[in-house]
Amino acid sequence: MPDFTPAEPETSDFPVIAERIVDALLESDPLIAATAGDHRFDDRLPDHSAGAVAARAAMVRDAADTLAGLNTDGLGPQDHVDHQMLSALVERELFELSDVREPEWNPLVHNPGPLLHSLLARPFAPVEERLVSLGGRLAAVPDALATARVVLHDMPRVHVETAVGQFAGVATLIRDQVPRLLDAAPELRSAVEPVSAAAQSALGDFCGWLRARLDTGDPGRDPRLGRPMWEARLWHTLDTELPAAEVLELAWREFDEAGARLRDCASELVGGPATDDTARAALDMLGREHPSDETIVDLARLSLRETTDFVRAHDLVSLIDDPCVIEEMPEFARGVAVAYCDPPGPLEKAEVPTFYCIAPTPDDWPAERAESFYREYNDHMVRNLTVHEAMPGHFLQLAHARRFRGGTRVRSLGWSGPFVEGWAVYAEDLMAEAGFGGLPIRLQQLKMRLRMSLNAIIDQLVHCEQMPEREAMALMTERGFQEAGEAAGKWRRALLTSTQLSTYFVGYTEVAAIAAARPFGATPRAWHDAMLSHGSPPPRHLRTLLGV
Template identity: 70%
Template sequence: MPEFVPLAERIVDALLESDPATASHAGDHRFDDRLPDLSPAAVTTRIAMLRDAGDALSGVDTDGLGAQEQVDHAILAARVERELFELTEVREHEWNPLEHNPGPLLHGLIARGFAPVGERLESLAGRLAAIPDALATARALLRDVPRIHAETAAGQFAGTAALIRDEVPALLAQAPGMRAVVEPAAAGALAALGEFDGWLSRLLDSGEPGRDPRLGRRLWEARLWHTLDTELSAAEVLSRARDNLERVSEELRAAAAELVGGPAADETVRRALDSIAEQHPDNTTIVGLAKATMDEATEFVRRHDIVSLVDDPCVIEEMPEFARGVAVAYCDPPGPLETADVPTFYCIAPAPADWPAERIASFYREYNNEMLRNLTVHEAMPGHFLQIAHSRRFNAGSHGPSAAGKPSATRVRALGWSGPFVEGWAVYAEELMTGLGFGGLPVRLQQLKMQLRMSLNAIIDQLTHCDELPEAEAMALMTGRGFQEEGEAAGKWRRALLTSTQLSTYFVGYTEVAAIAAARPFGATPRAWHDAMLAHGSPPPRHLRTLLGV
């Protein structure tokens, strides 16, 4: 039987080398001059590698492994199975142009100073030079593209071209000796992006609807199983989400009545939310407000001794154009294997400039001052930014041992992070902070509204892809039961079609993470228990239970 640790390390290396995007996101810069190769031959080779890896892992005697290695084995096997499923069953690279956007991989080299400018420009030149072939491959592969994916891709690819035009010259100004290498590659990349934009435009002008973006029940339920890595069935997720919707609705009605008076009814909720929505940022102030709320949240975490703080840098900025069109905000951290002192980016998208005034007003009524406070808790403090900073410290190397005192014997958890755990911790953090009084009753109302949104996310995710939920019914659910502004609901409907199963990670992750938090041992302080929860990387919650002895 193979020894697990050396086998796991060989498989991790194979995963990193076969997908430069995975490597870059993990913080391994050995393949920074490459783009993912999605040609049929390369995909076939990758599938064969994954099958070999799965076979080898199945031959390991897990009974002889320690708890850490047993968890790593389970996470790695699940990662291999999930990649095989995506490449052989969902095959998104054959119908979703967003899978071919090189923007994030270029941005990572431009925005983060993990190496000298000249070294990053060398890698950037390699990636820019690879864009023409990569986009030619994309045009040859993509068939029956859903219209909504083509529309979103048109905006994101235009953002990638703008990134090259606007940001590469500024980087070259710091290392002018690299111009002869980088500028021709940049010109070729821009020409290829222009050609791809024309291809997308012709696709959209043809009026062809493309395939239905809904996966259907068989594929969606299979992807949900891989995404959640939990014992919950799809039916159980839906049932629990509906129950949570009822429970939180009652809490929201009571909180609204406490804030503005009147009966604990939906009309009172609308009146309370309307009063809160009057104070809101705009396109010029939203990033500044996010920075201010970060300071508030950090001081609150420190004062209440909620979880150990870190001194890692966090840059709050406007979301790059190449990343817009799916979510309003995101947290973009350094990879778990990153050794340089580089920042996390907490990015927020302002309302698009071409929106009509009424829709912009609706957007900022949704993302009002109090909602921004709650959003910062989720995305940054003590949500994603802080949790992922703790997670990075688990991985062996320059970050040393974890808070639990034992470094990982493998790099498995650097690749095998769990969406349900990451999102679940962030939603739990919202509840934790408002429970301790952060932002008072106004922020609590926004947090409860976000709990409704989280439950509806899971409901709409499943009904959209499995039961052909009509757009009108989804909108009515979100604006009615969820009290969402129409613009927010419209954006979420797009996101439900553009993604699948990701919207379910918030609710399932929250229920599992909150249950672990509630199992705090007698005598352990909240801070000590929260630190212990964050001391094992970002594993699926069921494995965290094993590691914590819950």
């Protein structure tokens, strides 16, 4: 185990201690390293065996104790924030390893797809170098899946169902993408092709093992965490002083206010009284203007150009000329969210793109379900989605964050979910208020505000109050105006995840309050740039750094 503590720790030792802890965290988990953009461990997969988990828990416990015993009185503002962020990070890691123990019941944790895809998709190094690392990861797949079979037990059925599709997608990724990379370096075929074949075989066997669990009809453990575990995880996720009860109260209040504004907007758009019927009529009208599986990616690309031009013309925030590639979501990542933003890590030195990925409808969906999906993700909603995922949302915010350089790498190691999601939701509001897309976009953005509030409400009620599916579906489709397909997907996401759905609402509440505290004389662009200039810290720390 690494030794983090100098003989006599002093305030001035914090940067040295922080760097030692960062290195230990990077080395202990290849997923953390890959997400951060550190390629030293690109030939490895995470080790979820009992011995490795115990060793990692001991390491982060030692790191937490070392940070807690450090004298922080003389730290400057940036180092003080880094100390608090690193302390929160290791405490959260320890909680996850010791209390939640997700690798023991969630098969999705064992998905090697993201780590394989990062080597296949991003040209951060010569193809030969990436193939050598890829060969190492492929060679590790059979053992990693064998470990998964040993440690996994009593898995929730919804997680197993999702995992079957994702792991089959990993096999497809290897089958389709590895040969293309080998075409550029045929001298490595003899080394890579055998481990590629072995990995595909192991994935097929693992999918069969998962399907056998489904065939038994056993529902497995309840995916709901229960209030004590969920509230503890919420505290670690949000890193805020808001208790769970207040989050729920504020979310209901925002839900009612956003609903009233949506009805007013619908009345302005189509005429008539500001009622639910008018709102449904307006949303139905917009829902008829929608893309298809064949056109949704192209629409997102067009939307990125539109949103970029609008941000530039209205001088909302400084643009950064980094590449953003919009593409169909890989199969190994589907089943949880409709879209995501996958940026290069803050430690990445090469000029590589951010991926903005959208999932089309599955091939086996009936036409009616696919039509419902695209009524929800209509032309106007896709434009609002692009604001959130790309411009000036995740893509632009994370591009700014990668340019932050502090005295340590702490802010390169992890980001605050509430800040990242909060900024993206705030970006939707910012663009709509500035007039982007007119009333149709404003209406869709208000519908997303309803969804944001419902995310937090359902997240808590499902995991803490055993909210049944029929009540959640009724709430989303009736008062939330969501299509049935979207509501069904959110129900699954609430079961598959916990506390992440609350980051949108809590993050937006805190980020919007910081934005509203813009000093007299500061332009919106200058203040937004200042908000984005400190990496992605929790909003409470950003307030300190900005003097709010």
